[in-house]
Amino acid sequence: MNSPDLPIRAEFVYDPAALELGYTGQTLYVNVETGAVEARPVTEEMKRTFVGGRGFDLWLLWQAVHDATRWSDPENEIVISSGPCGGITQYPGSGKSIAATISPLTDIVIDSNAGGHFGPYLKFAGWDALELQGNATEEVIVLINGASGRVQLLAAPPDCPTDTHALGHWLNARFAESENERELLSFVTAGKGSEHSYMGCLNFSLYDRKRRDLRYKQAGRGGIGTVLRHKRIKALVVRARPFKGDSNQPADIDQLKATGAEMHREIARWDPVQNRMRSRGTAYLVQTMDDYDLLPVMNFQYGQHPDTPQINGDVWEQRYTQNLPDGCWYGCTVACAHAVDNYEVRTGPYAGTQVIVDGPEYETVAGVGSNCGIFDPDTILEINFYCDTYGIDTISFGTSLAFVMECYEAGILDRTMTGGLDLTFGNSAAALDLLHQIAQGEGFGLLFGKGVRKMKAHFAEHFGAEPAFLEDIGMEAKGLEYSEYLTKESLAQQGGYGLTNKGAQHDEAWLIFMDQINNQIPSFEDKAEALHYFPMWRTWFSLCGFCKLPWNDVVDPKNAEAEEPAKIPHHVENYVEIFSGVTGREVTADDLISMSESVYNFQRVFNLRLGKGRREHDAIPYRSAGPVTEAEYHSRQARYDRQLKEWLGLDPEAMGVDEKLAAHRAYRMEQYEKLIDAVYARRGWSADGIPSPETLRRLGIDYPEVLAVVKAQLPE
Amino acid sequence: MITINQRDELPWQAGMTVQEILDTMSYTFPRVIVSIDGVVVPHDKYAVTPVPDDADVRVIHLMAGG
Numbered sequence: 204m205n206s207p208d209l210p211i212r213a214e215f216v217y218d219p220a221a222l223e224l225g226y227t228g229q230t231l232y233v234n235v236e237t238g239a240v241e242a243r244p245v246t247e248e249m250k251r252t253f254v255g256g257r258g259f260d261l262w263l264l265w266q267a268v269h270d271a272t273r274w275s276d277p278e279n280e281i282v283i284s285s286g287p288c289g290g291i292t293q294y295p296g297s298g299k300s301i302a303a304t305i306s307p308l309t310d311i312v313i314d315s316n317a318g319g320h321f322g323p324y325l326k327f328a329g330w331d332a333l334e335l336q337g338n339a340t341e342e343v344i345v346l347i348n349g350a351s352g353r354v355q356l357l358a359a360p361p362d363c364p365t366d367t368h369a370l371g372h373w374l375n376a377r378f379a380e381s382e383n384e385r386e387l388l389s390f391v392t393a394g395k396g397s398e399h400s401y402m403g404c405l406n407f408s409l410y411d412r413k414r415r416d417l418r419y420k421q422a423g424r425g426g427i428g429t430v431l432r433h434k435r436i437k438a439l440v441v442r443a444r445p446f447k448g449d450s451n452q453p454a455d456i457d458q459l460k461a462t463g464a465e466m467h468r469e470i471a472r473w474d475p476v477q478n479r480m481r482s483r484g485t486a487y488l489v490q491t492m493d494d495y496d497l498l499p500v501m502n503f504q505y506g507q508h509p510d511t512p513q514i515n516g517d518v519w520e521q522r523y524t525q526n527l528p529d530g531c532w533y534g535c536t537v538a539c540a541h542a543v544d545n546y547e548v549r550t551g552p553y554a555g556t557q558v559i560v561d562g563p564e565y566e567t568v569a570g571v572g573s574n575c576g577i578f579d580p581d582t583i584l585e586i587n588f589y590c591d592t593y594g595i596d597t598i599s600f601g602t603s604l605a606f607v608m609e610c611y612e613a614g615i616l617d618r619t620m621t622g623g624l625d626l627t628f629g630n631s632a633a634a635l636d637l638l639h640q641i642a643q644g645e646g647f648g649l650l651f652g653k654g655v656r657k658m659k660a661h662f663a664e665h666f667g668a669e670p671a672f673l674e675d676i677g678m679e680a681k682g683l684e685y686s687e688y689l690t691k692e693s694l695a696q697q698g699g700y701g702l703t704n705k706g707a708q709h710d711e712a713w714l715i716f717m718d719q720i721n722n723q724i725p726s727f728e729d730k731a732e733a734l735h736y737f738p739m740w741r742t743w744f745s746l747c748g749f750c751k752l753p754w755n756d757v758v759d760p761k762n763a764e765a766e767e768p769a770k771i772p773h774h775v776e777n778y779v780e781i782f783s784g785v786t787g788r789e790v791t792a793d794d795l796i797s798m799s800e801s802v803y804n805f806q807r808v809f810n811l812r813l814g815k816g817r818r819e820h821d822a823i824p825y826r827s828a829g830p831v832t833e834a835e836y837h838s839r840q841a842r843y844d845r846q847l848k849e850w851l852g853l854d855p856e857a858m859g860v861d862e863k864l865a866a867h868r869a870y871r872m873e874q875y876e877k878l879i880d881a882v883y884a885r886r887g888w889s890a891d892g893i894p895s896p897e898t899l900r901r902l903g904i905d906y907p908e909v910l911a912v913v914k915a916q917l918p919e
Numbered sequence: 920m921i922t923i924n925q926r927d928e929l930p931w932q933a934g935m936t937v938q939e940i941l942d943t944m945s946y947t948f949p950r951v952i953v954s955i956d957g958v959v960v961p962h963d964k965y966a967v968t969p970v971p972d973d974a975d976v977r978v979i980h981l982m983a984g985g
């Protein structure tokens with residue numbers, strides 16, 4: 204590896220631990236402010252209760268912060284960990300990294316996962332997790348060199364770029380001697396957009412051998428990139444030791460090979476006739492969501508649009524470079540991490556440059572596309588590229604843009620307030636101007652970059668907007684912008700967004716089909732059970748380093764014969780085998796849920812500790828539950844009128860639109876409150892959403908400091 | 920009359936197939952499990968499987984989404 208020839212502010216020499224049963228047995232602590240660097244042991248208790256990944260992130264962060272810590276405080280940390288199965292190559296989707304911090308958008312813990320090579324490489328450099336604390340007084344790079352056993356805190360020189368694609372090339376030139384060397388390096392970076400907004404994302408790199416260039420996968424949600432840049436960290440650089448498929452030193456490599464081979468066959472057989480992830484990636488969902496009236500259009504007002512075919516999966520299949528092994532970790536045969544090569548940038552500081560655009564994925568197409576009335580693929584690519592290189596979350600950007608566009612069309616905003624931007628739906632040029640403003644930290648972009656919740660307060664206070672209307676249409680929960688699904692007709696999915704630990708992200712539970720289309724969970728108890736099982740199940744992926752897509756985006760039709768096909772039991776069994784095969788821990792499918800339940804409840808208590816996490820914080824904007832405006836009502840009038848008759852015994856013929864809207868609102872919000880009651884009861888929480896001491900004891904997280912938080916919140 | 924997913928109703932017509940029901944309901948998602956009166960229909964037989972009157976048809980869409 205090249206000696207980067209940068210001023211060394213701190214150095215720590217270590218013995219890179221060999222892995223055993225998926226763990227290195229130590230975590231790395233780096234304080235970028237004081238220069239303190241330490242190795243910390245991973246205890247058996249940590250492994251048993253927190254497993255790894257998000258579990259380790261939360262446990263380490265809990266020790267580091269105070270009750271009053273906010274995102275910008277020096278004691279706030281960014282913690283990154285992959286988990287015990289991260290870095291195996293036998294089973295698809297086994298290379299995720301999970302990052303956590305206290306979020307600038309939500310003031311509670313955010314966790315977000317990413318592909319790319321950093322998490323597994325961190326393990327192959329000798330560390331189960333990385334803690335970054337302190338706010339540096341100068342721009343720094345953290346180098347973790349597993350080959351030489353050295354951690355260095357380096358001063359970044361003035362010519363070191365900030366935006367991800369330029370910085371990646373700079374780092375490669377500085378740190379890699381050869382092509383082989385590049386394959387053993389991975390970076391975590393953000394960008395100028397992260398410096399001036401609260402929606403900064405982290406970019407996790409991988410070196411693409413075929414393209415001979417860097418690719419990036421994003422830990423997008425909740426502003427972790429903002430925290431990275433606030434700490435004045437330009438980049439994290441990890442250099443792995445050379446590794447092989449058995450470098451995790453699993454307990455039973457033959458088991459991993461056998462289970463993996465079966466799954467690879469299933470993918471090869473069924474993906475081409477199912478979702479076609481290998482050619483279209485997650486963008487296949489765009490047309491599906493439109494077909495089912497679930498695609499967010501114009502700030503979640505509508506679920507369909509006649510122009511959707513211009514941005515559907517077929518279009519992206521044409522644009523993506525095909526027949527490349529687009530896995531975001533080795534061995535992933537789902538290989539959905541597609542890219543558009545040789546895209547020529549049209550606007551902004553990199554106009555005229557040819558770049559690789561990673562994606563766009565479904566969330567980006569729906570978020571910055573249909574939800575903003577933009578149906579032009581080139582604009583979506585341009586926004587995708589700039590969001591990535593500026594270090595901005597495409598979901599928060601898209602949902603925030605949709606919000607201000609509706610405000611503009613509703614007359615809440617005008618050009619005097621937007622600095623001259625005409626923010627009508629579909630205005631691609633204005634969308635890009637706004638994005639560049641965020642990166643420059645100027646104009647309306649500066650306010651916009653603070654996200655929907657802060658904009659709502661500003662518009663009400665300074666622009667005379669009606670607060671209640673803003674609350675209805677501003678699509679955020681807990682301060683986190685909604686990801687891109689329409690939930691009005693699925694009560695369970697309203698809970699899937701509202702009853703989360705981190706805010707409105709669908710990765711805890713995606714229940715729309717089960718609930719709205721299949722009608723499989725009609726009662727409150729059914730929905731509560733689903734809102735118990737699926738969040739726990741999906742949390743488990745984040746403990747171990749798995750991607751959730753191979754679980755349910757390609758499935759052998761034999762699954763139809765299963766008792767509970769929605770859980771995809773034969774894939775659950777695969778995970779039992781893989782987890783046992785790596786860690787040597789004999790487990791059952793129920794054990795996986797229990798592991799997650801401990802971590803999930805710990806995160807809920809963490810929210811309580813930070814002053815949130817109660818029932819009032821699980822509220823959702825009304826648009827998530829029903830129609831806000833007359834135009835929305837008219838767009839689905841037959842359905843809404845029928846519901847008034849069937850649900851409430853009302854005669855819609857005898858009602859004005861205002862009365863109908865009011866009747867729907869009262870009914871739907873009452874349903875949501877009843878759902879909360881049922882879910883809390885199922886989760887073992889009080890009516891105010893507080894885990895009971897009995898629940899904490901049952902889950903083995905009744906540590907004195909955890910119990911103390913809960914007891915302080917419960918009535919005597 | 921045919922009942923879909925214990926909720927929606929479709930008028931029955933002689934010779935109606937599973938595929939025609941999927942088309943009528945705009946069920947375009949490729950990963951569905953179809954059963955008629957509790958018996959699963961193989962996914963490659965949708966176009967040739969007739970649906971009897973008064974059938975209880977379930978079309979279970981498997982989960983998707985990020």
Ligand code: SF4
Pocket residue numbers: 295296297298318529530531532535536537538539540750751752753
């Ligand atoms: S399924 Fe797609 S996102 Fe998941 S690990 Fe594989 S390539 Fe990456």
